[in-house]
Amino acid sequence: MSREKALVTADWVAENINNPHVVIVEVDEDTTLYAQGHIQNAITFNWREDLQDGLRRDIISKEGFEALLSKSGIANDTTVILYGGNNNWFAAYAYWYFKLYGHQDVRLLDGGRKRWELDARPFVTDVPSRTATRYVAQDQDLSLRAFRDEVIAAIGVKNIVDVRSPAEFSGELAAPAHLPQEGGQVKGHVPSAKNIPWSKAANEDGTFKSQDELKDIYTGAGVDLAKDTIAYCRIGERSAFSWFVLHELLEVKNVKNYDGSWTEYGSLVGVPVELGA
Amino acid sequence: MKTCGARPGGPSLDGVDLSKQTVIQGQILRDGSSDSVPNGTAVANGHVRLLDASGEFTAEVPTNAEGQFRFFASPGTWTLVVQAPGARVEKRVIAERGKANDVVITL
Numbered sequence: 001m002s003r004e005k006a007l008v009t010a011d012w013v014a015e016n017i018n019n020p021h022v023v024i025v026e027v028d029e030d031t032t033l034y035a036q037g038h039i040q041n042a043i044t045f046n047w048r049e050d051l052q053d054g055l056r057r058d059i060i061s062k063e064g065f066e067a068l069l070s071k072s073g074i075a076n077d078t079t080v081i082l083y084g085g086n087n088n089w090f091a092a093y094a095y096w097y098f099k100l101y102g103h104q105d106v107r108l109l110d111g112g113r114k115r116w117e118l119d120a121r122p123f124v125t126d127v128p129s130r131t132a133t134r135y136v137a138q139d140q141d142l143s144l145r146a147f148r149d150e151v152i153a154a155i156g157v158k159n160i161v162d163v164r165s166p167a168e169f170s171g172e173l174a175a176p177a178h179l180p181q182e183g184g185q186v187k188g189h190v191p192s193a194k195n196i197p198w199s200k201a202a203n204e205d206g207t208f209k210s211q212d213e214l215k216d217i218y219t220g221a222g223v224d225l226a227k228d229t230i231a232y233c234r235i236g237e238r239s240a241f242s243w244f245v246l247h248e249l250l251e252v253k254n255v256k257n258y259d260g261s262w263t264e265y266g267s268l269v270g271v272p273v274e275l276g277a
Numbered sequence: 278m279k280t281c282g283a284r285p286g287g288p289s290l291d292g293v294d295l296s297k298q299t300v301i302q303g304q305i306l307r308d309g310s311s312d313s314v315p316n317g318t319a320v321a322n323g324h325v326r327l328l329d330a331s332g333e334f335t336a337e338v339p340t341n342a343e344g345q346f347r348f349f350a351s352p353g354t355w356t357l358v359v360q361a362p363g364a365r366v367e368k369r370v371i372a373e374r375g376k377a378n379d380v381v382i383t384l
């Protein structure tokens with residue numbers, strides 16, 4: 001059931017491009033992609049400018065989220081379809097915001113921008129204009145969000161899932177391999193974390209694997225799904241993808257995304273760090 | 278991403294310190310003999326995946342308007358998987374630090 005509520009196919013999106021109750025939103029790591037071409041009638045959120053606090057290191061506040069959705073013409077009862085590049089990393093990150101702030105009907109386009117492109121479906125450059133709404137958000141649902149002290153307390157107690165690539169987990173790389181290897185924080189991972197890269201949940205075309213395959217990925221790696229789970233990556237967007245798989249597709253309870261992730265944990269003074277596979 | 282003119286290959290390395298970064302990059306082109314497009318046309322709607330020596334996914338980027346891509350990796354053996362509408366090609370790359378590991382892949 002949950003899979004049908006959380007995902008839509010490219011065909012579904014194609015059929016609902018002009019549906020007035022549906023707003024399609026593209027969210028990319030590469031924020032120039034939308035201007036180069038996007039699904040007809042899609043708007044875009046810029047993950048740096050629209051989704052971050054801008055002053056503090058934090059996600060936008062409830063008021064900020066209300067302002068963003070209001071100016072985007074998204075109402076509380078809108079069906080929001082999110083998609084993006086990089087196998088929906090940042091679309092999943094935005095999806096997590098929508099759930100964090102209590103939006104009822106939000107779904108991902110299975111396969112994201114990549115599946116749409118591989119199908120040779122059309123992109124346009126026209127930017128739609130939407131009538132503003134008065135969106136009312138809920139307070140953050142903190143059952144979906146982990147903070148640093150909770151991660152430290154979870155070492156050896158809860159499931160900690162590091163969804164970065166094996167090379168980042170072991171300390172060989174400091175960032176995903178399509179980004180410069182910079183950053184002041186140390187390399188490595190949170191002790192007792194299991195390395196289950198986000199990519200294991202995706203097929204090569206960017207779509208999600210089947211429910212049985214997804215479950216096997218986590219249980220096969222020794223994750224006890226009856227225990228509480230915290231997912232992290234480098235800046236919280238790939239772990240939002242894995243949070244989506246665990247919490248939204250597999251309906252595992254008590255899964256949190258640690259959006260501070262390695263850029264925060266790897267910069268903390270005095271916390272334990274492990275290297276190696 | 279800044280591009281580098283007529284020479285086939287990856288984007289310009291201006292500003293990239295190859296003594297500190299291990300760069301795997303290149304360009305994806307169409308083989309005109311296999312379809313209706315001119316030989317050597319850049320594949321601007323491609324996706325390139327980087328797999329590590331064990332075949333594990335490490336990163337993925339879309340190609341730019343010139344069909345180019347770039348990864349920052351570490352020295353060793355890697356596999357590139359190129360996907361575009363109707364095409365899929367794999368290519369092994371042995372990356373070294375201190376030089377541009379530049380590949381041209383034709384679909």
